[in-house]
Amino acid sequence: MDTLKLRIITDGKNLGNGILKVDGFINHQVDPKLMDECGREFAARFSRLRATKVLTAEISGIAPALTTALHLGVPVVYARKQKPITMPNEVFLTLAPSHTKGRTVELIVSPEYLGREERVLIIDDFLATGQTILGLARLAQAAGAAIVGVGAVVEKTFEGGRALLQSLNVPIESLAIITDMSGGKIVFAD
Amino acid sequence: MDTLKLRIITDGKNLGNGILKVDGFINHQVDPKLMDECGREFAARFSRLRATKVLTAEISGIAPALTTALHLGVPVVYARKQKPITMPNEVFLTLAPSHTKGRTVELIVSPEYLGREERVLIIDDFLATGQTILGLARLAQAAGAAIVGVGAVVEKTFEGGRALLQSLNVPIESLAIITDMSGGKIVFAD
Numbered sequence: 001m002d003t004l005k006l007r008i009i010t011d012g013k014n015l016g017n018g019i020l021k022v023d024g025f026i027n028h029q030v031d032p033k034l035m036d037e038c039g040r041e042f043a044a045r046f047s048r049l050r051a052t053k054v055l056t057a058e059i060s061g062i063a064p065a066l067t068t069a070l071h072l073g074v075p076v077v078y079a080r081k082q083k084p085i086t087m088p089n090e091v092f093l094t095l096a097p098s099h100t101k102g103r104t105v106e107l108i109v110s111p112e113y114l115g116r117e118e119r120v121l122i123i124d125d126f127l128a129t130g131q132t133i134l135g136l137a138r139l140a141q142a143a144g145a146a147i148v149g150v151g152a153v154v155e156k157t158f159e160g161g162r163a164l165l166q167s168l169n170v171p172i173e174s175l176a177i178i179t180d181m182s183g184g185k186i187v188f189a190d
Numbered sequence: 191m192d193t194l195k196l197r198i199i200t201d202g203k204n205l206g207n208g209i210l211k212v213d214g215f216i217n218h219q220v221d222p223k224l225m226d227e228c229g230r231e232f233a234a235r236f237s238r239l240r241a242t243k244v245l246t247a248e249i250s251g252i253a254p255a256l257t258t259a260l261h262l263g264v265p266v267v268y269a270r271k272q273k274p275i276t277m278p279n280e281v282f283l284t285l286a287p288s289h290t291k292g293r294t295v296e297l298i299v300s301p302e303y304l305g306r307e308e309r310v311l312i313i314d315d316f317l318a319t320g321q322t323i324l325g326l327a328r329l330a331q332a333a334g335a336a337i338v339g340v341g342a343v344v345e346k347t348f349e350g351g352r353a354l355l356q357s358l359n360v361p362i363e364s365l366a367i368i369t370d371m372s373g374g375k376i377v378f379a380d
């Protein structure tokens with residue numbers, strides 16, 4: 001998606017160690033128009049899959065998942081990292097190692113909102129190691145739901161997440177694919 | 191907002207102790223169309239204030255704040271509760287007691303995205319005790335920004351938040367105002 005890649009070149013920063021700072025338009029300050037365009041693009045790329053639900057993880061997955069769900073006309077569920085008091089005691093819970101946080105986080109979804117009849121599209125802001133998305137996939141599998149696709153706003157191919165997700169055997173779409181961030185560079189796949 | 195009140199009556203649950211379960215359409219599973227309507231309504235009610243930025247707190251404020259920002263055509267910033275590695279060391283930070291979490295949480299905003307020239311509209315999912323919104327207001331004040339309004343999707347008047355926020359001297363708009371949840375009831379202001 002050219003508008004996204006242009007924005008990353010203009011406002012993104014390579015902080016080294018594979019860390020891409022995009023908190024001016026994706027994950028702290030959010031450009032709602034850009035997120036809406038990302039959602040429209042995901043909806044177009046995945047429209048044939050007849051998803052009934054979008055699944056993401058709090059926190060920074062919420063914005064692109066919400067706009068995708070809006071354009072698909074289906075609900076979005078964001079997995080919680082702490083169980084709120086409004087959630088029943090029996091939940092779907094999995095552990096996912098967080099590369100950027102340097103620790104393992106819980107991903108929790110209420111069985112009220114993820115059932116075996118669902119066709120789940122997983123959306124997140126980043127596809128890096130793939131561990132968060134794989135955790136979301138385990139939650140959907142625990143619910144007996146079908147996973148129909150995976151979408152990421154930004155993919156960093158050099159962290160290997162796409163290979164990890166191949167076992168899901170679903171289409172994986174990323175809107176900006178970065179192949180190299182060594183030496184301060186930001187190199188896109190095309 | 192009638193569609194919202196109808197949805198609370200249909201799908202909301204009074205769990206007792208003033209706890210309203212709306213996690214089927216607002217804060218775990220999200221109805222993106224309803225959130226978009228809430229954002230459109232906030233944008234209409236606050237349009238005269240010429241806000242330059244929407245400010246909210248992660249996690250459940252993100253959805254209504256994003257759609258409000260989309261309809262106003264301005265960026266949205268969500269205060270983080272943990273400082274990410276992409277954020278500079280010098281930040282705006284305040285502490286806010288969380289009624290539902292039973293502890294104090296940090297609210298953190300990068301000075302990169304909140305400056306003294308901003309006209310800030312604060313949006314959150316709930317106005318209950320008002321402590322989170324007051325914390326967001328302190329962050330905006332620390333940045334030297336002007337606070338121009340406060341919007342909440344759901345207000346629980348019996349927790350006193352509106353009185354706490356009167357000192358801000360700005361318009362406060364709630365899309366569904368609940369005055370009484372005693373005895374299992376959900377009573378709206380009108």
